Amino acid sequence: MHNPNNLLAGPADEPGRGLTSPLARRSFLRYSGAGLAIGGLWLAGCSKDDDTDVNPNGNFIDVGKDDTGILNYAYALEQLEAAFYTQVVGSFYTGATATEQAILKDIKDHEISHREFFKRAITSGRISDSLQPDFSNIDFTQRTTTSGKLGVLQAAMAFEDLGVAAYNGAGRFITNNDYLTLAGKIVSVEARHAALIRELIKTNSFVANDVVNLDTSTPNNLGGSPAVTGNLNGTGLERSKRPAAVLTTANTFLAAGSKLSATQYPA
Amino acid sequence: MDLFQIIDDIAKVDPETLDRFDSRRAAFRNFLGFGKKVTATALPLAVSTLFTKAYGQTAALPAAVVATLNLALQLEYLEYFYYDTALNSSGLNLTADERGAFEIIRNDELLHINILRTTLGSAAIAPLTRASFDYTTSQNLSRSPVAPLTALGGTTSPTTGPFTDKAVFLLAAQQFVDTGVRAYKGGAPSLNTSTTKDILEAALNIHSVEARHSSRIRSLRRGGVQSANAPKSWITPDETPNTPGLPNNGVANSPTTVGPYLAGLPVANFPAEDNITQATLNVQTIGTLVSGTAGAEAFDEPLNAETVKGIAKNFAANPTALFN
Numbered sequence: 317m318h319n320p321n322n323l324l325a326g327p328a329d330e331p332g333r334g335l336t337s338p339l340a341r342r343s344f345l346r347y348s349g350a351g352l353a354i355g356g357l358w359l360a361g362c363s364k365d366d367d368t369d370v371n372p373n374g375n376f377i378d379v380g381k382d383d384t385g386i387l388n389y390a391y392a393l394e395q396l397e398a399a400f401y402t403q404v405v406g407s408f409y410t411g412a413t414a415t416e417q418a419i420l421k422d423i424k425d426h427e428i429s430h431r432e433f434f435k436r437a438i439t440s441g442r443i444s445d446s447l448q449p450d451f452s453n454i455d456f457t458q459r460t461t462t463s464g465k466l467g468v469l470q471a472a473m474a475f476e477d478l479g480v481a482a483y484n485g486a487g488r489f490i491t492n493n494d495y496l497t498l499a500g501k502i503v504s505v506e507a508r509h510a511a512l513i514r515e516l517i518k519t520n521s522f523v524a525n526d527v528v529n530l531d532t533s534t535p536n537n538l539g540g541s542p543a544v545t546g547n548l549n550g551t552g553l554e555r556s557k558r559p560a561a562v563l564t565t566a567n568t569f570l571a572a573g574s575k576l577s578a579t580q581y582p583a
Numbered sequence: 584m585d586l587f588q589i590i591d592d593i594a595k596v597d598p599e600t601l602d603r604f605d606s607r608r609a610a611f612r613n614f615l616g617f618g619k620k621v622t623a624t625a626l627p628l629a630v631s632t633l634f635t636k637a638y639g640q641t642a643a644l645p646a647a648v649v650a651t652l653n654l655a656l657q658l659e660y661l662e663y664f665y666y667d668t669a670l671n672s673s674g675l676n677l678t679a680d681e682r683g684a685f686e687i688i689r690n691d692e693l694l695h696i697n698i699l700r701t702t703l704g705s706a707a708i709a710p711l712t713r714a715s716f717d718y719t720t721s722q723n724l725s726r727s728p729v730a731p732l733t734a735l736g737g738t739t740s741p742t743t744g745p746f747t748d749k750a751v752f753l754l755a756a757q758q759f760v761d762t763g764v765r766a767y768k769g770g771a772p773s774l775n776t777s778t779t780k781d782i783l784e785a786a787l788n789i790h791s792v793e794a795r796h797s798s799r800i801r802s803l804r805r806g807g808v809q810s811a812n813a814p815k816s817w818i819t820p821d822e823t824p825n826t827p828g829l830p831n832n833g834v835a836n837s838p839t840t841v842g843p844y845l846a847g848l849p850v851a852n853f854p855a856e857d858n859i860t861q862a863t864l865n866v867q868t869i870g871t872l873v874s875g876t877a878g879a880e881a882f883d884e885p886l887n888a889e890t891v892k893g894i895a896k897n898f899a900a901n902p903t904a905l906f907n
Binding site (some may be wrong): 413414415416418419421422424425426427428429430431432433436437480483484485487488490493494496497498500501502503504505506507508509510511512515516519520522523528530542548550551552553554555556 | 663680683684687688690691692693694695696698710764767768771772775780781783784785787788789790791792793794795796797798799802808809810811815816817861862864866867869870871872873874877878880881882883884885
């Protein structure tokens, strides 16, 4: 459709794919070689409008549209995270324990791995490789703060929770299931990060109500078995966010000229 | 795009499809009339609308979606009763922090059970019970259990017995939840149809919660978040060779030896968790990484449904009754 050379992608394959012997068909396509799989990825940017570097939105860089736009969106968030942890690891905050330093070094490597992956995988229509962060609202010398600025762990929590909500809320806009799977490979690692950072700040906050729906306004007495008793509420679902909402937050950490928009996806 | 081929394909697995369209003759006719004017680029939206009409809320979900969600539902039951049994096993001597964590996790699983049952409606499997599971792997005394796992229910009544060894409980908990993460990841593509995007998003929102659970359980296993012991909160590549495999219970399209960190089938699509190749790129070497294990850690891997079933049947009281 938008990408006729992409053997794996394409709406043409979509409506019936999950229904007619999905395993046999997809297995065949994937068995034809890992090279094919990457062929899809490499060609992702070959849509008819390579407009992702133009700036249709004032001072914002738009991530673009279709699957490429979502890949760009993920790439931008990974750039932001990698820049943050690189600065964290460059000079640790006061009182960082040996374990905290090891954790943050690991996470920095993971985010760099994600960033470098997207940088090479999006070969056409890719947004800037050098988005400029603005971390002026983060106090890199403090573990946590009550000053109004974010301490390092508070900022890390914000980035990780935001990343999980972003990947979860973008999955529905992905057409090519290879990209959906790749996003899934990354988001669960971000969720592991998020839960650990939250635990470093507060015990047993790994799935608290700000990130997972446990609202009392959503009573969960849906007739399941075992029956729900006591004050158990909500859906137990992560609070996914649409690209526009995510970028509103992300832009507070990006410098003028590097701020992002995602105008091609419904809010 | 060949619209008629697609409808034909769907009709092969869902004979009622044509009836659905027929019973919504007005919608279909509307579509055909409209189609004269639509351009090629508008066609996918029009098709999407047609399918929404055909598979409305009261209509059956696509078979592949039902299969994926019912497998997920069975895994949620497996986990729910596992944590619930632990919370009722005084011999585990859970600390306050551990108890708090597992109460949260158990409750999340119950919420997931409910949301899955609601989504599936009448297509949901019958509710399962504690007695549906035998966490010792003896399959209700019908075979020899994996030795240390007898601490997860005993050797006389393993489908009801309490757990007695915290380290074994925590290790199996980690492996259950990591298997669950891989199962949701592997199932996501089957939910990615134009009419089931909301279901896809809900499943993704369960997937990440399960990964958060894994992170927490791993920190409990190492003795708290500030401990420098293993395991890390993410899957390290050494776990793939160091975690003993399990039999696949004869499930077709799964490796003979299956495990939470081992490969599924086909291996190219469902590699083991120590994999460092993503879309032909070596993610360990493309960036400047300090840690020699970060590339494998940075990407979790999916499992195909059959391999998940092969693993899970080891913990069914009756392996022919569950995870089919």
